[in-house]
Amino acid sequence: MVTDTESRADVAVLGAGPAGLAAGLFAARRGHSVVVVERAAVVGGLAGSFDVAGVRVDHGSHRLHPSTDGDLLSELRAHLGEELQIRARHGRIRLEGRWLAFPLRPLDLLTNAPSRLVAGAAIDLASAPLRRRRAGRASRPDSFAERARAGLGPTITARFYAPYARKLWGVTADELDGELYRRRVSAGSGGRLVRRILRAGGSDRPTFLYPAGGFGRISEALAEAFVGAGGELRLGAPVTALRASPDGASTTVELAGRETIEPTTVLSTLPITTVADLADDVPPEVGTAARSLDSRGAVLVYLVVPRRPYTEFDAHYFPDPANPVARLSEPANYRASAADPGDRTVLCAELPATPGDAVWSTGDDALGRLVATSLVVDGLPDPSPTEVVVRRVPFVYPVYRLGYGRHLATLERWAASRPGLVVLGRQGLFAHDNTHHGMAMGRAAAACVRDDGTLDEPAWAAARASFREHVVED
Numbered sequence: 001m002v003t004d005t006e007s008r009a010d011v012a013v014l015g016a017g018p019a020g021l022a023a024g025l026f027a028a029r030r031g032h033s034v035v036v037v038e039r040a041a042v043v044g045g046l047a048g049s050f051d052v053a054g055v056r057v058d059h060g061s062h063r064l065h066p067s068t069d070g071d072l073l074s075e076l077r078a079h080l081g082e083e084l085q086i087r088a089r090h091g092r093i094r095l096e097g098r099w100l101a102f103p104l105r106p107l108d109l110l111t112n113a114p115s116r117l118v119a120g121a122a123i124d125l126a127s128a129p130l131r132r133r134r135a136g137r138a139s140r141p142d143s144f145a146e147r148a149r150a151g152l153g154p155t156i157t158a159r160f161y162a163p164y165a166r167k168l169w170g171v172t173a174d175e176l177d178g179e180l181y182r183r184r185v186s187a188g189s190g191g192r193l194v195r196r197i198l199r200a201g202g203s204d205r206p207t208f209l210y211p212a213g214g215f216g217r218i219s220e221a222l223a224e225a226f227v228g229a230g231g232e233l234r235l236g237a238p239v240t241a242l243r244a245s246p247d248g249a250s251t252t253v254e255l256a257g258r259e260t261i262e263p264t265t266v267l268s269t270l271p272i273t274t275v276a277d278l279a280d281d282v283p284p285e286v287g288t289a290a291r292s293l294d295s296r297g298a299v300l301v302y303l304v305v306p307r308r309p310y311t312e313f314d315a316h317y318f319p320d321p322a323n324p325v326a327r328l329s330e331p332a333n334y335r336a337s338a339a340d341p342g343d344r345t346v347l348c349a350e351l352p353a354t355p356g357d358a359v360w361s362t363g364d365d366a367l368g369r370l371v372a373t374s375l376v377v378d379g380l381p382d383p384s385p386t387e388v389v390v391r392r393v394p395f396v397y398p399v400y401r402l403g404y405g406r407h408l409a410t411l412e413r414w415a416a417s418r419p420g421l422v423v424l425g426r427q428g429l430f431a432h433d434n435t436h437h438g439m440a441m442g443r444a445a446a447a448c449v450r451d452d453g454t455l456d457e458p459a460w461a462a463a464r465a466s467f468r469e470h471v472v473e474d
Contacts, residue, residue, distance in 0.1 A: 006260045009035045010453035012253050014239055015269035017045035018435050019425035021222035022442030023267045027449055028229040039238035043223045047435055049216025052389050053304040055346040056214035061315050061329040063208035065473040068436035079221035083212045085335055088205040091315040094378050102317055103206050117159055124153025141402055145173035147181040164319035167326055168352050169296050169399050180400035183432040184472050212337040242279045250420035264453030267445050269425030271395055272411050289410035296397040299359055301349040301371045303385035308345040323374045325349045355394050364390040398430045433470040441467060
């Protein structure tokens with residue numbers, strides 16, 4: 001297809017979230033000509049922030065984990081300074097009609113957890129060695145449920161992890177691949193869970209990092225640094241096609257059907273299934289693989305509450321399937337900011353959903369009423385919202401159904417065969433990880449671009465292999 005204009009660059013980065021912006025920044029600092037393109041009018045993607053009723057809010061609950069690589073953390077501190085705050089976690093989880101501190105704390109568990117749950121978990125912990133030996137001999141599918149029962153025991157699995165997995169991913173824990181358990185359940189076993197709870201019971205609460213101006217300030221700071229390093233940031237620029245260059249040595253990027261960028265290397269953080277949809281000459285088996293992978297979306301319902309705070313807690317978790325809300329966050333409680341108004345606050349309710357389903361299709365006002373009623377039923381104050389704002393996000397949780405790995409492997413082999421194309425980031429790798437993992441991926445990708453703009457494929461393969469070990473930090 002002939003477009004109106006053409007341009008060249010050493011590197012084109014698709015997507016201006018944390019992974020893409022980190023890739024662009026570090027590539028630009030190495031002297032490459034880099035353009036980052038983003039279809040939205042602002043940077044950040046799901047890690048971005050925006051205003052509701054004069055309060056800075058995020059797309060759900062986001063935190064920067066303290067295990068962030070030291071060099072990356074220094075980079076962020078250089079740009080954000082004291083705005084990047086260290087905060088103590090202060091959340092709660094609603095479990096079988098009781099409120100428990102989250103992260104879990106030993107004294108609180110003993111005092112407030114249902115006695116049958118504690119007794120069952122204790123029995124499971126004692127029988128763990130026998131249970132794992134039996135699981136090793138079993139011929140059942142390697143599912144999330146099987147790994148959870150072997151690792152944490154049937155009690156915690158049945159009463160917490162299985163219903164929460166069904167709520168988040170839309171299918172039962174028996175239908176989810178065991179790899180999802182490895183990636184998402186960082187405790188892994190009953191013994192590790194106990195050790196983590198005991199550590200949380202010390203004098204210091206677990207902490208996280210968060211900018212006073214909202215989580216999106218991380219992406220905004222990376223974008224400012226990228227432009228300052230000589231990079232070109234193109235917002236409102238949707239990618240409409242990816243095509244092999246005439247000489248077959250690289251991949252060209254078509255923007256909005258009107259402009260073509262001819263980079264030496266493309267670093268894409270778009271969903272890998274979207275990359276397959278945008279590319280030319282996709283083999284039938286690759287198209288089949290892309291259609292076989294799906295992601296769970298979310299409906300984000302923001303309630304403007306005419307008082308502050310709504311509660312003292314930063315986040316509430318609701319594994320019970322009777323409540324459509326999976327997590328409720330109060331962004332103003334994640335930070336200390338003089339910019340937050342004193343007479344109101346905003347709550348963000350995350351409702352897992354699939355485009356087209358009943359939750360997704362419910363009107364905004366009805367969603368506001370549904371969330372408010374659900375919170376009251378679970379013992380929280382009536383928010384009495386004065387305004388409701390809704391955002392629907394189609395790609396949030398990659399769904400690892402049993403056997404997903406062979407479909408993903410087909411897509412990855414195909415993507416690796418495309419000239420000058422690298423897929424990275426959470427959506428690009430169909431992965432479950434944190435923001436600091438995404439930034440590390442972007443930095444690693446930039447380091448694998450040679451001086452002439454081509455990709456050092458063995459170096460990228462080694463970096464890519466290390467990403468498979470990422471486990472979501474709670």
